[in-house]
Amino acid sequence: MKNFIKTFLVLLFCFSLLSTISFAGDLELIGAGATFPYPLYSKMFNEYHKQFGIKVNYQAIGSGGGIRQLLSKVVDFGASDAFVSDEELKKFTSPIVHIPMTAGAVVLTYNLPGNPKLKFTPSLISNIFLGKIVNWNDPEIKKVNPGINLPDLKIAVVHRSDGSGTTFIFTDYLSKVSKAWKNVVGRGKSVNWPAGLGAKGNPGVAGLIKQIPGSIGYVELIYALSNNMPYGDIKNKKGNFITPSIKTVSLASNTELPDDMRVSLTDTDSDYGYPISGFTWILVYRDLANGGLSRKKAKALVKLLWWMTHEGQKYAKGLHYAPLSKKAQEKAEKIIKSITYRGEKLVK
Amino acid sequence: MRKDRFFKMVLWVSGILFTLIILSILIYLFKGSYLSIKTFGLKFLVNKIWDPVNEQFGLLPFVVGTLLTSIISLLLALPFSLSLAILLGVFYKKGFLNKFLSYATELLAGIPSVIYGFWGLFFLVPIMRKIEIKLGILPYGVGILTASLILSIMIIPYISLISKEVINMVPQDLIEAGYSLGATNWEVIKKVIIPYSRSGIFAGVLLGFGRAFGETMAVTMVIGNSNFLPKNIFSPSNTMASVIANEFTEAVKDIHLSSLIQIGLWLFLLSIFINFIGEIVINKMKVKGEK
Numbered sequence: 001m002k003n004f005i006k007t008f009l010v011l012l013f014c015f016s017l018l019s020t021i022s023f024a025g026d027l028e029l030i031g032a033g034a035t036f037p038y039p040l041y042s043k044m045f046n047e048y049h050k051q052f053g054i055k056v057n058y059q060a061i062g063s064g065g066g067i068r069q070l071l072s073k074v075v076d077f078g079a080s081d082a083f084v085s086d087e088e089l090k091k092f093t094s095p096i097v098h099i100p101m102t103a104g105a106v107v108l109t110y111n112l113p114g115n116p117k118l119k120f121t122p123s124l125i126s127n128i129f130l131g132k133i134v135n136w137n138d139p140e141i142k143k144v145n146p147g148i149n150l151p152d153l154k155i156a157v158v159h160r161s162d163g164s165g166t167t168f169i170f171t172d173y174l175s176k177v178s179k180a181w182k183n184v185v186g187r188g189k190s191v192n193w194p195a196g197l198g199a200k201g202n203p204g205v206a207g208l209i210k211q212i213p214g215s216i217g218y219v220e221l222i223y224a225l226s227n228n229m230p231y232g233d234i235k236n237k238k239g240n241f242i243t244p245s246i247k248t249v250s251l252a253s254n255t256e257l258p259d260d261m262r263v264s265l266t267d268t269d270s271d272y273g274y275p276i277s278g279f280t281w282i283l284v285y286r287d288l289a290n291g292g293l294s295r296k297k298a299k300a301l302v303k304l305l306w307w308m309t310h311e312g313q314k315y316a317k318g319l320h321y322a323p324l325s326k327k328a329q330e331k332a333e334k335i336i337k338s339i340t341y342r343g344e345k346l347v348k
Numbered sequence: 349m350r351k352d353r354f355f356k357m358v359l360w361v362s363g364i365l366f367t368l369i370i371l372s373i374l375i376y377l378f379k380g381s382y383l384s385i386k387t388f389g390l391k392f393l394v395n396k397i398w399d400p401v402n403e404q405f406g407l408l409p410f411v412v413g414t415l416l417t418s419i420i421s422l423l424l425a426l427p428f429s430l431s432l433a434i435l436l437g438v439f440y441k442k443g444f445l446n447k448f449l450s451y452a453t454e455l456l457a458g459i460p461s462v463i464y465g466f467w468g469l470f471f472l473v474p475i476m477r478k479i480e481i482k483l484g485i486l487p488y489g490v491g492i493l494t495a496s497l498i499l500s501i502m503i504i505p506y507i508s509l510i511s512k513e514v515i516n517m518v519p520q521d522l523i524e525a526g527y528s529l530g531a532t533n534w535e536v537i538k539k540v541i542i543p544y545s546r547s548g549i550f551a552g553v554l555l556g557f558g559r560a561f562g563e564t565m566a567v568t569m570v571i572g573n574s575n576f577l578p579k580n581i582f583s584p585s586n587t588m589a590s591v592i593a594n595e596f597t598e599a600v601k602d603i604h605l606s607s608l609i610q611i612g613l614w615l616f617l618l619s620i621f622i623n624f625i626g627e628i629v630i631n632k633m634k635v636k637g638e639k
Contacts, residue, residue: 192400
């Protein structure tokens with residue numbers, strides 16, 4: 001009996017010792033949110049720790065979770081692939097700001113005999129995903145892709161089954177280019193798909209597409225690039241067919257952008273920008289004292305954000321992320337400069 | 349004496365703690381789904397549309413998908429599990445074959461469900477596609493039947509291992525009495541072993557059903573995740589557990605989140621209900637005179 005209590009107490013002591021050790025270290029910033037930029041963020045945070053000795057603990061729990069945790073002030077910063085809607089912004093007791101970190105893109109990938117390079121127009125994409133075009137030998141597909149031998153094969157549409165920023169960007173694009181899509185489906189992280197199959201995550205979609213001849217779906221550009229998947233060129237607003245790449249995604253954001261940066265990069269006015277791309281953001285309270293941060297933490301966070309939007313950008317390309325365009329970077333600077341602590345500016 | 353009291357206290361604390369945990373889950377589910385219950389009322393149960401963009405939420409397609417996959421998987425698993433149980437419980441009670449097969453089934457029970465999902469996606473789906481092409485159906489390869497097949501493989505170990513144990517518990521005198529009356533193997537199995545152990549077998553079936561009912565990962569990978577009422581057993585569909593797992597992390601709107609939690613509430617209530625019915629059936633099935 002006494003032995004039992006003793007062991008218990010010793011264990012308790014050990015646990016408390018462990019927790020003090022992890023707390024006693026350097027200053028640690030805590031963030032949570034989007035999974036899409038996670039590889040880039042962890043690379044950035046790792047380098048930052050090496051250079052400045054400040055640890056950043058980032059949990060990729062999904063954008064929705066990131067926003068909720070920022071709302072309940074259990075994290076120092078949140079991260080999201082979709083900007084916070086006006087309706088949701090009202091839930092925050094104190095204003096928050098969106099700081100763009102990198103841009104990603106969504107590509108159309110397919111499985112056809114020989115996997116020819118295909119071209120897509122906006123109406124073609126929306127009609128396929130609405131379930132109106134059901135066969136690959138449809139005249140509308142042939143018209144856009146002259147000279148390509150398209151088989152008599154049923155189209156199997158594959159979409160994401162889990163709520164995701166990728167779906168948000170893709171449906172945001174379709175809502176912009178197709179009235180029918182906007183009325184029937186709309187945009188969101190999960191939508192009521194009129195056609196096809198759902199698969200979980202990029203690997204799920206890619207897996208199904210590899211399995212089903214005649215299938216078409218959408219995945220993140222990064223995923224398609226690192227897995228050598230075929231993807232189509234897409235006609236942008238200016239009428240040019242654009243091949244998705246890190247460069248064309250960066251170009252898409254090189255247009256006029258709003259000051260709060262709550263903007264989607266789909267179907268932008270850029271001449272050679274890829275039309276289905278979007279920012280991913282880090283979200284913080286405009287006045288960090290309202291987010292429950294100490295002054296020391298607030299200063300460290302702002303320094304980190306500045307570094308991420310400047311020096312940190314050089315890590316993007318190697319991981320297939322599109323770095324911020326010049327115009328986007330300028331706006332990000334302005335936003336970071338507007339962050340305060342009890343009304344006092346943190347960056348001069 | 350003191351040790352006794354302490355021991356009893358530990359038992360009590362675990363008992364109370366467990367009840368409290370179940371209660372707190374129920375309270376959380378009610379609280380979380382309050383907004384959705386208030387907004388949709390009973391319409392939630394019969395609505396066929398699940399549209400997070402236009403804030404229309406209905407449970408029906410998921411209940412149908414869940415019940416179809418779990419019932420079909422049970423029907424597929426039952427003959428195999430029973431055969432396996434009889435083989436191990438009656439014919440090969442000892443020896444190499446018993447050890448080998450028991451070990452293999454136990455191993456099957458220990459495989460993480462995501463592995464079953466991957467196996468299904470890369471092994472079973474192509475086979476299903478070939479069958480669907482022969483039948484002239486749009487060859488997705490994924491769908492209710494594929495999910496049911498995976499589920500049935502997952503629940504066979506549960507049903508067969510439990511059935512084997514209860515078959516082992518059939519008194520040897522009864523079996524020998526059967527043989528001494530001139531009954532064949534088949535007759536002994538049919539008239540003595542199965543009737544004697546049927547309540548235990550049913551308990552195994554119930555456990556398997558519960559497993560199939562709540563399975564998430566393996567199902568979501570092969571069911572096609574389509575939020576419509578299925579047309580036939582080859583159609584893609586979705587289950588309650590799978591839609592929660594898919595949409596929970598990124599549900600931003602309150603009503604979306606609340607509706608997902610309400611699905612969780614119904615999943616919880618349905619499994620309680622099934623267990624309750626199961627208990628009644630098990631009691632009814634018990635052989636008279638058995639305590």
